[in-house]
Amino acid sequence: xxxxxxxxxxxxxxxxxxxxxxxxxxxxxxxxxxxxxxxxxxxxxxxxxxxxxxxxxxxxxxxxxxxxxxxxxxxxxxxxxxxxxxxxxxxxxxxxxxxxxxxxxxxxxxxxxxxxxxxxxxxxxxxxxxxxxxxxxxxxxxxxxxxxxxxxxxxxxxxxxxxxxxxxxxxxxxxxxxxxxxxxxxxxxxxxxxxxxxxxxxxxxxxxxxxxxxxxxxxxxxxxxxxxxxxxxxxxxxxxxxxxxxxxxx
Amino acid sequence: xxxxxxxxxxxxxxxxxxxxxxxxxxxxxxxxxxxxxxxxxxxxxxxxxxxxxxxxxxxxxxxxxxxxxxxxxxxxxxxxxxxxxxxxxxxxxxxxxxxxxxxxxxxxxxxxxxxxxxxxxxxxxxxxxxxxxxxxxxxxxxxxxxxxxxxxxxxxxxxxxxxxxxxxxxxxxxxxxxxxxxxxxxxxxxxxxxxxxxxxxxxxxxxxxxxxxxxxxxxxxxxxxxxxxxxxxxxxxxxxxxxxxxxxxxxxxxxxxxxxxxxxxxxxxxxxxxxxxxxxxxxxxxxxxxxxxxxxxxxxxxxxxxxxxxxxxxxxxxxxxxxxxxxxxx
Numbered sequence: 001x002x003x004x005x006x007x008x009x010x011x012x013x014x015x016x017x018x019x020x021x022x023x024x025x026x027x028x029x030x031x032x033x034x035x036x037x038x039x040x041x042x043x044x045x046x047x048x049x050x051x052x053x054x055x056x057x058x059x060x061x062x063x064x065x066x067x068x069x070x071x072x073x074x075x076x077x078x079x080x081x082x083x084x085x086x087x088x089x090x091x092x093x094x095x096x097x098x099x100x101x102x103x104x105x106x107x108x109x110x111x112x113x114x115x116x117x118x119x120x121x122x123x124x125x126x127x128x129x130x131x132x133x134x135x136x137x138x139x140x141x142x143x144x145x146x147x148x149x150x151x152x153x154x155x156x157x158x159x160x161x162x163x164x165x166x167x168x169x170x171x172x173x174x175x176x177x178x179x180x181x182x183x184x185x186x187x188x189x190x191x192x193x194x195x196x197x198x199x200x201x202x203x204x205x206x207x208x209x210x211x212x213x214x215x216x217x218x219x220x221x222x223x224x225x226x227x228x229x230x231x232x233x234x235x236x237x238x239x240x241x242x243x244x245x246x247x248x249x250x
Numbered sequence: 251x252x253x254x255x256x257x258x259x260x261x262x263x264x265x266x267x268x269x270x271x272x273x274x275x276x277x278x279x280x281x282x283x284x285x286x287x288x289x290x291x292x293x294x295x296x297x298x299x300x301x302x303x304x305x306x307x308x309x310x311x312x313x314x315x316x317x318x319x320x321x322x323x324x325x326x327x328x329x330x331x332x333x334x335x336x337x338x339x340x341x342x343x344x345x346x347x348x349x350x351x352x353x354x355x356x357x358x359x360x361x362x363x364x365x366x367x368x369x370x371x372x373x374x375x376x377x378x379x380x381x382x383x384x385x386x387x388x389x390x391x392x393x394x395x396x397x398x399x400x401x402x403x404x405x406x407x408x409x410x411x412x413x414x415x416x417x418x419x420x421x422x423x424x425x426x427x428x429x430x431x432x433x434x435x436x437x438x439x440x441x442x443x444x445x446x447x448x449x450x451x452x453x454x455x456x457x458x459x460x461x462x463x464x465x466x467x468x469x470x471x472x473x474x475x476x477x478x479x480x481x482x483x484x485x486x487x488x489x490x491x492x493x494x495x496x497x498x499x500x501x502x503x504x505x506x507x508x509x510x511x512x513x514x515x516x517x518x519x520x521x522x523x524x525x526x527x528x529x530x531x532x533x534x535x536x537x538x539x540x541x542x543x544x545x546x547x548x549x550x551x552x553x554x555x556x557x558x559x560x561x562x563x564x565x566x567x568x569x570x571x572x573x574x575x576x577x578x579x580x
Contacts, residue, residue: 051461077463089458091451097259098266102451103462105444111464112472114445119263129259138255142262164463 002065004029004198005050005081005168010059012049019045021223022059027168031198034213036206036233038242042222043202044086047172050200051083052076064167080167084157086176086202092146096137096156099145100128103163128163135159135189151182155189168198175205187211210234218242267442276521277431284423291419297531298426299488302433303504304511304523306480309437311509312517313446314473315453316365317373320381321481321508323361324354326500327384328482333401333495334394341407343415347429347486354482355475362471378502385500400496404489415493422491429487433480437520440476449473450518510549513556 005027012020019042027033037043048054050061052073061069063079071079091099104124105111119125132141135155140148145156154174161169175186190212193199203209209216209230216233218225220242226233233239253261284294307321328350335346365376388395396402408414413421440446452459452466460466489495498504507530515526533552537545 073460074463074465077461083461085458085461089455089461091454091458093454094447094450095262097262098447099451101259101263102444102447106448106463111444111448112469114440114443116444117263117267117439117442118444118447119260119266122260125259125263126256129255132259133255138258141255141259160458160462 001028003027003062004031004064005200006062006065007050008060008062010046010049010056010061012045012054012056014045019222020049020056021221023219023222023224025200025217027198027200029167029198030196032201032212032214033199034201034203034209034216035219036203036209036216037219037225040221041219043219044172045222046219047083047170047202050170051081077164077166080165081170082161082164082166082168083170084161084172084174086172088150088153088157090145090153090156090160092144094145095142096132096145096148096159097125097128097141099156100131100159100163101125103160104128104131107164131159131163134162134192136185149182151178151185154178154182154186158189158193162193162197166197168200169193171199171201171203173203173205174201175203175208273521276524280427280431284427288418288420291423293531293535295419295423295426295491296488297527298423298430299484299491300507300511300531301524301527302430302484302487303481303508304515304527305430305433305437305520306477306484307508308512308517308520308523309440309449309480310474310477312512312519312522313441313449313453314470314477315449316470316474317370318365318377318505319374319502319509320377320379320505321477322500322502322504323377323381323384324358324478324481325485325488325504325508326381326388327357328354328485329489329495329499330388330395330401330485331482332486333404333489336404336406336490336493337401339405341405342411343406343409343425343490346406346490347483350486350489351479351483354485355479357482358478359471359475361478362474365474366467366470378505381500381502381505385497388497388500395495395497398497400494401489402494404493404495406490406493415491419491426487426491429483433483434520434524437480441520445469445472453518510553513553 003026007023007025010020010023023046035043045054049056052071056069060067063081066079068076068079101119101124102111104127105118132138135158137152137155137159140152145153158174171190174190175183178186187208201209201212213230215227216230217227218233218239225238225242226236303325310316310318310321331353332346332350335349340346361380365373368376389397406415409421409425415421448459448464448469451464452469456466485499488499511526511530512522514529515522515524534545534549537548
């Protein structure tokens with residue numbers, strides 16, 4: 001089966017510093033894959049390479065078997081690669097409904113239309129409402145995004161990415177900064193993501209990683225230290241040494 | 251909140267496009283002003299021209315978030331295009347208007363890659379530079395533009411082949427208001443469309459806009475081009491209504507006036523440009539009759555006061571009257 005996302009020998013240097021060192025990942029459709037590593041392991045650089053913020057010095061990126069290595073960010077999204085951000089990147093003055101409706105219009109190729117109003121015909125509104133409902137945001141659809149509690153803004157991050165109906169979804173620390181009381185909502189939303197979407201989770205939170213991931217890649221100093229099931233990763237002495245430390249997960 | 255979320259969503263989105271009573275009242279007042287003050291027809295036409303210029307600037311600045319100090323380049327281009335056409339026998343005003351707007355739009359499309367290549371500061375400098383270059387070219391090519399003496403000998407034919415432009419400016423004022431209203435309808439459509447929302451999204455957060463798959467650059471080029479074309483229409487309108495074009499249509503002062511109007515009325519909503527233009531022009535008119543030499547002092551004082559008060563304040567008062575889900579429109 002063609003992988004949903006594949007990287008082959010992905011390499012990137014900042015000057016003499018090698019931030020990404022020959023990383024080869026392969027996510028089948030529907031994968032639940034986590035990328036972990038200590039601070040400075042190159043997780044953010046890898047996300048930037050995958051999404052097109054940076055161009056790799058060497059290596060290739062394939063989306064459903066098609067080369068996207070040289071494509072701009074927005075074109076990768078249109079090919080089915082969506083992302084969320086570690087720090088919320090939302091439209092604070094809009095409502096969740098307006099934001100998701102714009103994302104749905106984009107997916108339908110209607111975001112350039114200037115003659116009809118947003119949501120003309122009702123189909124966009126209905127789909128937006130359905131997506132917001134899935135993330136428990138129905139009651140907040142008409143509020144200003146900037147006024148929502150942080151946890152709900154976090155959910156909207158994921159909802160916006162899902163509105164593009166991606167093949168592959170990069171979740172960049174979805175639970176980062178979320179207060180304890182709202183954490184369960186995020187974990188539940190991540191667990192309930194559509195099964196057909198391949199998810200790459202970049203995360204510090206080991207609890208979330210081990211609850212969610214079916215496979216884990218450990219990144220150290222830009223290179224892949226190992227890849228395996230959560231049990232294999234937890235049992236690996238090298239991983240314990242560099243990352244999990246004394247009180248490793250079990 | 252017993253309605254189904256789908257129904258609520260549909261209603262909220264449809265509600266954004268609905269004409270509000272305050273909007274209708276505004277345009278009724280505009281119409282009333284035309285009939286109540288026939289002796290001020292020239293002033294009304296001037297207000298309409300400035301309002302249209304401010305609307306075009308708001309699309310570029312307020313919606314797309316492109317900083318510019320040189321929007322007068324397109325205004326002046328449109329004014330000279332229509333003016334020169336009328337001086338050379340192209341007498342039909344509507345054709346002149348389309349010529350001014352169309353060529354200014356092409357100029358905007360060609361200039362967009364230059365303007366959009368850098369950050370905010372670069373954009374300020376490049377737009378300012380382009381307007382200055384055009385100003386100097388107009389100054390230099392006196393054979394075409396009349397240079398510092400202004401363009402003489404314009405001959406604007408009757409509107410729609412029927413209504414001669416009269417000395418009191420009644421036809422001119424009606425013409426200017428009609429063009430303003432049509433342009434407003436167009437911009438209102440654009441502001442409420444997915445394209446308009448994608449511009450707001452880009453202004454608010456280009457990173458997220460690109461992550462939604464929105465082609466940011468293409469959208470900005472489109473917004474800049476439309477803004478340029480409408481500024482060209484505004485310039486052409488001024489040329490036709492006053493039957494004269496002078497170098498100041500390309501001046502920095504012209505660009506700055508546009509910004510000032512938006513500052514008074516508020517950026518990022520269409521009525522900001524309209525209300526701002528009315529306040530700006532009436533104040534200019536009043537102050538210059540009270541203190542002919544020092545009226546700019548009071549404009550400056552108002553500017554400082556507005557910034558200190560917070561320029562979103564008047565807009566927030568008005569927006570506060572609406573339900574939050576409808577706040578952003580049009």
